[in-house]
Amino acid sequence: MSLRPYRHITRRTSRKIMVGPVAVGGDAPISVQTMTNTLTTDIEGTLDQIRRSAEAGADIVRVSCPDEDSTQALRAIVKGSPVPIVADIHFHYKRAIEAADAGAACLRINPGNIGSAERVREVVKAARDHGCSMRIGVNAGSLDKHLLEKYGEPCPDALVESAMEHARILEDNDFLDFKISVKASDVFMAVAAYRGLAAACDYPLHLGITEAGGLTGGTVKSALGIGTLLWEGIGDTLRVSLSADVVEEVKVGFELLRTLDLRHRGVRIVSCPSCARQGFNVINTVEALEKRLSHVRAPVTVSVLGCVVNGPGEARETMIGITGGGAGNHKVYIGGDPNHNISTQAMIDHIVALVEAKATEIEAAGQGEV
Template identity: 70%
Template sequence: MSIRPWRDIVRRESRQIMVGNVPVGGGAPVTVQTMTNTPTSDAAATIDQIRRCEDVGVDLIRVSCPDTDSTAALPEIVRAANVPIIADIHFHYKRALEAADAGAACLRINPGNIGSPDRVAEVVRAAKANGCAIRIGVNGGSLEKHLLEKYGEPCPDALVESAMDHIKLLQDHDFHEYKVAVKASDFFLAVAAYQQLASVVDCPLHLGITEAGGFVGGTVKSSIGIGSLLWFGIGDTIRVSLSAEPEDEVRVGFEILKALGIRNRGVRVVSCPSCARQGFDVIRTVQALEERLQHIRTPMSLSVLGCVVNGPGEARETDVGITGGGNGKHMVYLSGVTDHHVQDADMIDHIVRLVEAKAAEIESHAAAAKLAAE
């Protein structure tokens, strides 16, 4: 039994699909996605953006394929990428056929939006032949006309009915390698739709609050919506949709997962909001440390507290910690234990070196444990 049952998250059971070499659903780690915003036809620019996202840990990347120039560039992009590429197809089924042949690991397409049953059959055949998964992407802002007429407005029932209609089109062709999203910019609507859908399907679910907004507002909306669903155990892959750079979406996605204890990557920073008691500039220190520690992928924790009120208690729970003291002299904690002091001028460089050393130590112990188990 867990010693902290109030923190347990029991994930919804779902069957597993493969998106390239990445498992989604079926108990696999929740994956973090983003989407490029460069013209896909500009392969060099798109690859450069993909590289930046890979550097911060992205698992899957979606690229838009609205025209033949985009799908023509896709083979080069797929070859260069170190993560599976998802081709976003809107209405033209031929773009889906081209993307599947070009090496896309997944097609984002709504089968009901591409025309006749024959076209759906062609897309399914191409997906099967190329080992592509399909992501059905229902969106509250683009619901089918007959559903809007039936329900009067976007609502959970309408989003779920749309998803079920699209699912049936794939199942009628004996295709089951799909995941589903029922996104909306209203996170109340999205959360309710996902909860309802989760109870009637066994496929993996892709979470997102669409058109969430700018970096600050969109992060808040996405954290509430996606975070609530993940806390309920719902969700197998996520995308944080921000009017910001794709790599920022990835960072926020991982922060949501870290906050919930679902998946840890990199340094989890515990820091105070600062006040008149602070012994150093907490805000600027945290900003500098977050920027300089982005290269750390090892899961670990760092506490940065401005004074001794809560500092020692927080430091006891982290791998590396610092608490502000008087006269520009601050206490450093290693593995929760007081270790030494550091002066203002050396503090940031010193903490970076300590975190890097601790990450190397953790990785060394993990490698030794793995070798011993083998």
């Protein structure tokens, strides 16, 4: 029996597929994805985005392949990428075959949109020959005409029906290595659709609120939609769609998973919004610590509280803590207990050193990121 049952999340049971070396579904950690927004033919620019995304924690990166020049460039991108690449394919079956041949780990495709049954068979054969998995990507903004006529407008039932129709096409070709997404920009619709899909099948699910918006608005919408589903145990991989730097998508994705205790990677800072009681500038301190500790991958928790009202209590729940004191003399907590004092001037360097030492200790014990 858990001491904190209110924090327990029971994940939906799903099949496991592979996206290159990354497992998706089953008991695998929920993976974080992003998508490049460079021209795919700009190989170095695209690889730069992929590398920065991987450094921020991305497990998988998707790259659009709208034309033959893009699939030709994909071979060099796959070769230079530190993470598996998903080829984003729309309509043209030859691009899917080319992408599989170029080394893509997964094809994002809708089987019903690429033509005849023979073309579908060709794509399935290419995926099977090259060890590719697939993602069926259903979107409220591009539903099939017959479903719009049936339901009158995009709705959760239409999204689920579309997903299952596409799934049956792959099943009929004895291909089961796929995951499914049913994205919408409307949070209510997306959540309802994913709930329906989770009940209708056991395929791994790729979560996302599509066209979520800019950094602030998109983060809030994604946190509500994706966060609700994750809390219910639904979801095996996710992408936060933001009109912002791709690295921000990765950061938000990981923060969602860390908040729900579903992934443990990097430094998690608990901090107060600050007020007149603060013994040091909390906002500037947190900003500096986030920048200087962004390289740490081990799961280290840090509390940064400006005064003694909540500081000692929060420090008890973190590995390292600091609480503001009078006359520039602040209390440092180690393992939840008060340990020593530090001045304002030396505080940031000192906390960074303590966190790095703790991270080294965690990694040496084999308890690194999950």
